[in-house]
Amino acid sequence: MGLNENGRAALIAVVLPALNLAIALVASAGVIVVAGENPVAALGALVRGAFGYPEAIGYTLYYATNFIFAGLAVSVAFQAGQFNIGGEGQATLGGLGAGLAILALGAVPWPVAALAGTAAAAGFGAVWAFLPGWLQARRGSHIVITTIMFNFIAAALMTWLMVDILIDPGQQAPESRIFPATTWLPSLQPALAGLGFDIGNAPLNLSFLLALLSCAAVQVLVWHSRSGYALRTVGQSETAARYGGISPGRTVIAAMMVSGALAGLVGVNEILGVQHRLLLNFTGGCGFVGIAVALMGRNRPVGVVLAALLFGALAQGGSELSFEFPALDRELVVVIQGLVILFAGALENLFRPGLEAWANPPRTAAPAAASGSDHG
Amino acid sequence: MDDAVLMGVSLLGATVRLATPLVLAALGGLYAERAGVADIGLEGKMLAAAFAAAAVAWVTDSPWLGLGAAMAVGVALGLLHAFACVVAHGNQVVSGMAINILAAGLAPTLASAWFHQGGQTPLLPASARFQPLVLPLSETLKDVPILGPFYRDVVGGHNLLVYGAALAIPLTAWILAHSRFGLRLRAVGENPEAVDTAGIAVARLRFCAMTLCGACCGAAGAYLSIAHGGGFIRDMTAGKGFLALAALIFGRWRPWSMLAACLLFAFADALQIRLQGVALPGLGQIPVQFVQMLPYLLTVLLLAGFAGRAVAPRALGRPFVKDR
Secondary structure, eight states: OOOOOOHHHHHHHHHHHHHHHHHHHHHHHHHHHHHOOOOHHHHHHOOOOOOSSSHEEEEEEEHHHHHHHHHHHHHHHTTTOOOOOOOHHHHHHHHHHHHHHHHHHHHHOHHHHHHHHEEEEEEEHHHHHHHHHHHHHHHHOOHHHHHHHHHHHHHHHHHHHHIIIIIIITTTHHHOOOOGGGSOOOHHHHHHHTTTTTOTTOOBTHHHHHHHHHHHHHHHHHHSHHHHHHHHHHHOHHHHHHHOOOOOOHHHHHHHHHHHHHHHHHHHIIIIIOOOOOOSSTTHHHHHHHHHHHHHHHHOOHHHHHHHHHHHHHHHHHHHHHHTTTTSOOTTTHHHHHHHHIIITTTTTHHHHHHHHHOOOOOGGOOOOGGGGGOO | HHHHHHHHHHHHHHHHHHHHHHHHHHHHHHHHHHHTOOOOOHHHHHHHHHHHHHOOOOOOOOHHHHHHHHHHHHHHHHHHHHHHIIIOOOOOOHHHHHHHHOOOOOOHHHHHOOOOOOOOOOOGGGGGGGOOOOOHHHHTTTSTHHHHIIIIIIIIOOOOHHHHHHHHOOOOHHHHHSSHHHHHHHHHHHHHHHHHHHOOOOOHHHHHHHHHHHHHHHHHHHHIIISSSSSOTTTTTTHHHHHHHHHHHTTTTTTHHHHHHHEEEEEEEEHHHHHHTEEHHHHOOOHHHHHHHHHHHHHHHTTSSSSSOOOOOOTTTTTOOOOO
């Protein structure tokens, strides 16, 4: 290969995830065969369902909005060396915050509602992530376990609030009253229709732009600011950070709060933009998809956007798929998500030694074992 | 008096039944984590096994083949986790998560495709399920005050898997404390370098641990779908795998304390079911959700050192890379 060291590294950084993704898709095709359908036809229907017509693209982008927030949340924590799998709980609390803000404000114009709702969503999410962050930094409790526990505590808390406190009187379902229509986050449909691209009933709303804005903000915060430098240093080596005068504890707590705030913004999309009322289970597992998105996106904002589009397409295409092929359950999407996490995440380095041997002359082949500590 | 005894007995009997899947799954977690492999995939292994058990029991009309299939599926997923963690040096949390998500998708997908009942298996006939056993002399002794009903409905009246779980605890405690395999297993969770220096294969021990873990989770899943329940339904584990993980940590990675934690969580669950809509004197109605979040809160408090201290196996979650 006529490439220098950096060129080879870049090649591997592109080829390896693509290879892992391809293997995950082949395995998914295997599952479709076992379920008794034609995988080529099914995957074709999936792609058509995700990108085939403007409304489908609108839905794909709407799902991607949630996944961008959740993926950013995981990556910010990851850069600080923390594994936040509490995105689900933080998103739940974020939605609760947004909803409570609107219920308290009443019929205000939407910009006011959007500002207050976004602030409340980010705040509630940050508080829910502060506790595991604090427990990790000050009491040494493992962040993975505490964030799992906080997911369940959040679910129980939310169920209690919805069933006993916030339920609309006279309603059967545990849902709050519908928010005043003036507070609804504007859909992107009119603006896009003006450009000749009619997304129809797709629930794509202004929070998509908020998601892109958050990506830019994370890029600046983590890679172009002093606190971002501290955050990444702690993530690489706590000892080095302490030696450089950075307090690892405080940095971990701050990183977790930013992470929780980002996860909380899922609530803006779902509660302010789509549901217009408080309800249960509006997160739909996007906190966990966020882990896959962050892994695929190599914990970088641009990567997160691309991976979120991929998972948004899977979510939208998968629901179309189950309409076209009655034998295929809607949960097939979850299978594909799981396989992507398995091959692109847990087994991400399986093919690295082979790929490196292929890209490098044998004499300089890097030891395979050294590459395992990427996500320690 | 009689009512109080009956209520107490039924509460304790329910506790035993609710604790069984937790005990089995937590035992699986115990083998994995004492060997240094962090496993948050207990939930996924249970769910996949529950589906396998119900599917095979339905087709073959044999609970034993169902149990075998469940354990085989549990072991297969356990070995997949071991492969990702031990051979590929992957992130153990990511691998566990992947298995959870994969199982959450695969079980209903295959159930829909094979049984066409919206992601469930058909309701199993009694012949395809493990039935409650009636212990000898239950009827003769039932009139003995307190002890009679206790013998009949708390000690007896459960299916085989309950007694299997009860036996697995002392067995595991003995294996970990006294057998050569158990001592090596614990050593590999504390200090794999030392085990390696002694000439014992770290990877092999961890694969053995994950095999046992998968088998235990498989039995836990089979209990849900072909013993306690009468078939597989969507999301039937409903977080029990994570509750078992909490019990494992709350029991500080020790078999007997872990059993106590499982019984405590199961008792809270059994009590919660009976307290629904009942006003307690002085407290009024306690929302069920507060009882439901109790195990998780207790585990967080323990992990934070506010209620004793839980010390994890030292090499937990750390991949072992053999020096050459």
